[in-house]
Amino acid sequence: MRRDRIGPAVTAALPLLSGALWAGFPPPDDGRPGYARQVVGEALGSTAALLFAAALVLATRARWLEGLFGGLDRVYRAHRRAGQCGFALLAGHVAAVPWTGSSPGGTPSGLLAGAGFLVLVLLCAIPTLRYGAWRRSHRLVGVFFVVSLAHALLVDSLVDTAPGPFLLQWAAYGAGIAAYAYTLLVARFVRPRRSYLVRAVRRLDPATVEVVLAPRLRRRLSFRPGQFVFVTLHQRGLREPHPFTVSSAPSEDVLRLTIRSAGRFTSRVHGELEPGRRATVEGGYGMLDHTRGRSRQVWVAGGIGITPFLSWLRSGPGDRSVDLFHAVSRPEDALFRDEIEGHAGEHLRVHHVVTSASGRLTAERIAAVVGPLDGVDVFLCGPEPMTASLAAGFRRLGVPATAIHRELATFR
Structure with a gap:
């Protein structure tokens, strides 16, 4: 077992x-x-x-x-x-x-x-x-x-x-x-935790914010690309610990969190968080790790589910052959499109999918682009209905369950 x-x-x-x-x-x-x-x-x-x-x-x-x-x-x-x-x-x-x-x-x-x-x-x-x-x-x-x-x-x-x-x-x-x-x-x-300061709050669009955290006392938290952390922001109304996927690479001097408003707390982070506040960060957690996969891979992100893949891309090029699909509702929701396409090359092919124009992304559509799925590891991150549907679709196409990796975000 x-x-x-x-x-x-x-x-x-x-x-x-x-x-x-x-x-x-x-x-x-x-x-x-x-x-x-x-x-x-x-x-x-x-x-x-x-x-x-x-x-x-x-x-x-x-x-x-x-x-x-x-x-x-x-x-x-x-x-x-x-x-x-x-x-x-x-x-x-x-x-x-x-x-x-x-x-x-x-x-x-x-x-x-x-x-x-x-x-x-x-x-x-x-x-x-x-x-x-x-x-x-x-x-x-x-x-x-x-x-x-x-x-x-x-x-x-x-x-x-x-x-x-x-x-x-x-x-x-x-x-x-x-x-x-x-x-x-x-x-x-x-529990592994470190003290940080909020260095910058970058509001990328009306619903998404990038929070940049700098370590205090030069003690950075150890994490693997693609992991998430629990963050407590020491500002009134924001002191509850919440999990967020890290979008930066472990080698960076700062910790970057890309957060989309999906409720009262994240909306307040977007609208009220101020630079200079202290933050306590605990982690990293999670086992979504593409380095454990085989040489041929498919990465599928739905909306803000692009964050672990950003961390992987920012951690440096690898020698695996990857097709990255990023599905968004509207073109303007593809916030990191230029950066992601900047990583495209011999080993990485990028496919942007606007579902409002071309319809829902399915395993069959992905297979039509990447070809035979023999020997492929699939990594999924995004809304659970989407990742569950894709996982079931890939299994129907013959991809074994052991080769399908997805993060469950509903506990957050």
Whole structure:
């Protein structure tokens, strides 16, 4: 198995492992009323705790996780799915387990944990919720996880008499609480971060801005071309850490971020950010790396998705044969057209696509330009509907999934 498939496989296997332990090593029947419902309810509850623990571990942003999932974007996708499945199982636990009210501390703590998780789920469903409010509320996942631990300790549980499920449940609580403590107390001191100053704010068009950051104390952040960073701008209204792909080369003295307005925060960056402000930059993250691909490559960018490819181009010419497609809605959206075409040559062919004039860019259209796709590695960056559609199209044309590389931007 490829290393970047281990993480998703392990995450998917966790509920199966829990179910197998409950089915293979059930607790003995102690004669209580509703024994079968109790077993089903506890199995659902302990599996929910296992998935919440996995979500807390994945939220640590630990560097070793990236290799197991194929990038931090995929780590956060697994984090989201684990949380969603955990809540679904928690709802099943609440519905299945007999509520007797016989545990003075266990019942209220269970209700509090369940209500807390429900509120967090409902908040995530609000489309207009500001990122900062979502981020602050999301920190409470660990609090409600600890409350659920109190619930598990205080109720009269059958799991205590089932060694397999018992060990797995308490291992989950230990890992989840350790991960939450790490994120809350330790991560800020060990994550790679540097202090920068905003040297320039260049508004390229009414919706796009290039932010140029200069390192303080001459300590530059280490990153690979194509990676993204989390940036905290120390200006009122802009202090929330947000991820942005770096568009400069690692060898440059400055860090360049090309940001397109896509919401309240990025719009404020475009309209309000001032030179001279401090910035804290953490990273780099992501595993979109063309140097790991074969000698013949296709790069496809949608709109502002050109940023990792800019970093690759600015890092110097390579010996790979590349066809770069940049799809934009209008001609004026191709902001770096002259620079990109300046890199064109023997090894790089540039194709600009204006979708309002020529229609949607498809894998079939690309294949018609570049020829047979045997031995080609494809790199995609842009809106997820576009990259997902292109990835599916390339697979239909015979490009193996292992040769299609795309960055998932929806977690940002």
